[in-house]
Amino acid sequence: MSKAKSLNKNNVIPNELYAEKDVKRGLRNANGTGVVVGLTKVGEVVGYELDEQGNKIAVDGKLYYRGYNIDDIFHDCVRCNRFGFEEVTYLLLFGELPTKQELKEFTEMLGSKRELPKGFARDMILTAPSKSIMNKLARSVLALYSYDDNPDDTSIENVLRQSISLIGYFPALIAYGYQAKRSSFDNESLHLHNPIPELSTAENILRMLRPTGEYTDIEAKLLDLSLILHAEHGGGNNSSFTTHLVSSSGTDTYSAIAAAVGSLKGPKHGGANIAVINMINDLKAHVSDITNEAEVEDYLVKLLRGEANDGSGLIYGLGHAIYTISDPRAVLLKEMAQKLAISKGLEDDYNLCRFIEKRGGMLYSELKGTDKPMPANVDLYSGFVYSALNIPIDIATPLFATARLSGWCAHRLEELTAGKKLMRPAYRGVQPYLDYVQICDR
Incomplete structure (x- = not known):
């Protein structure tokens, strides 16, 4: 467009102004560390230590979910040859490890939410496909608002209900979004498999993605471990911070999670x-x-x-x-x-x-x-x-979103419980003041 150059010129801000105004670009300090904007109990990322002068000291990385080392969670699942993503989801949401009975009840609850609301797949996914599964996922999350009898209630009980429903729905949302894309844009056959409540998240994903619905145990277990490792990464990563930011406005769960999906869609974040x-x-x-x-x-x-x-x-x-x-x-x-x-x-x-x-x-x-x-x-x-695992490249970032949804929901619950303050950072105006020129004189 002819106006593109002037638009670009009018939005340029000299780099030296950022230093002069002491602006933390990208919310990063001069030493590369993140600006602390909140506190969280959900997850902690440890990648360095700071000396007395504030310089980084390199250390082996550690990741904690609710205070538990991810290394211990991961190896216990491997040692016992069991699926663990549902247990990790429980841990992130409730802040404590479940007993066997609690995990059984929680897994059954997730299983009851595997199937999408009646008519949703046809009306909201198949009839309005997208070339981008992440775009389709965000739109699907927003559409679920209309299928909720109590969408705007931000009480902890209601948001927890919505969170569990979304976590249950996500495998079907990404699988059906992918199948619709293949059929509409790639001229491939349409394969729709119903989710099975008794299967794990990883098993349902593989079953619904593949034309035959077949998978091996090692394939499902490895995908499960990948989901565990992507489920949470502290409150400062872009999409989790987005969840905190949008939740602080008091908006509904569907809007907050759709915003997080939009963040993860970016190539600088989830598209990596x-x-x-x-x-x-x-x-x-x-x-x-x-x-x-x-x-x-x-x-x-x-x-x-x-x-x-x-x-x-x-x-x-x-x-x-x-x-x-x-x-x-x-x-x-x-x-x-x-x-x-x-x-x-x-x-x-x-x-x-x-x-x-x-x-x-x-x-x-x-x-x-x-x-x-x-x-x-x-x-x-x-x-x-x-x-x-022969997972299509279109599904790589949606799988990330399916895993990270557990962390997003945990951060939303935390923001609604502990935050309770609208996030309102400041931007300094650096545009010089101008005298208005009447339209007849321009």
Whole structure:
């Protein structure tokens, strides 16, 4: 448009003004740490310590759900060979670990909410498909407001009811949104499977995504573990902060969660796992032998020079805003990814991820002169897992949303209980005052 250039010019703010006005751009302090804007009991992310001068000290990453180390939760599920996402959801919502009976009752309650309201799939999903499953997911969440007899009540009891319903519905929402997209835009056959209340969240997702509805136990268990690792990441990540922010206005649950979905849709947040998958696909298209480390390294060098993939100069799947030495989610998922690789004959693909993790950080230092640690983040191995499970790339971020919904709902309940104050940060006006010119004189 002819006005685009002037629009851009009129919105430019010189960088030096941010420093002059002491503005924390991106809500980040000068040392890269986040500006503290709230307190939470839901989750804690530990990626560094601060010395007396406020400098970061790199440490092994840790992640806590309601005070429990995710490492302990993860390994207990592996050791007992059981599904754990429902238990983690209970923990996040209620703040305590369930007894066997409490977990049984809660799982049955979620199961009773697997099937969407009558007519919803036809009227709200199949008749109005979207090329973006995340867009369809946000619209579906907002539409559920109309199917709720008491949508605007923000009492804890009512919001808890709405939260459990949404957590139960999400597998069907993403699966049907994907099937509608395939049918309407990709000219593929439409496969709709009803959810089964007795199955876990992970099992229902695989059953409803796949044309035959078939899956193996290791596939479902690994997806379950991935959901556990994505369920919560503190109150400061963009989508959870969005949940706090929007909830502080007193709006309804559907509006708050739809806003969080919109946040996660952004490529700088939830879309990062797709970026890893696209990067790996581009690597395979330009490297003749992925087991040849010299060839792979040449490609990684081109990535960092902006000569490959999307030209961003980034190796996706490395580095994190908080974690310094290690991302605990990547460490844990890497363990299970190896088992999946062996079961599916994908050892070469798995070893490719390991080489990117090992050599990529060194290349950042050598080529870009940065001393910032660049550990593998969860997206590197979740991208591998989703590919190995034959999960369509369209579903990668919606799966993230399905997992993180448990954390969002927990943060919404916390904001309504403990926050109780409209968030109202300040923006300083820097536009010079002008004399108004009448339209006849312009």
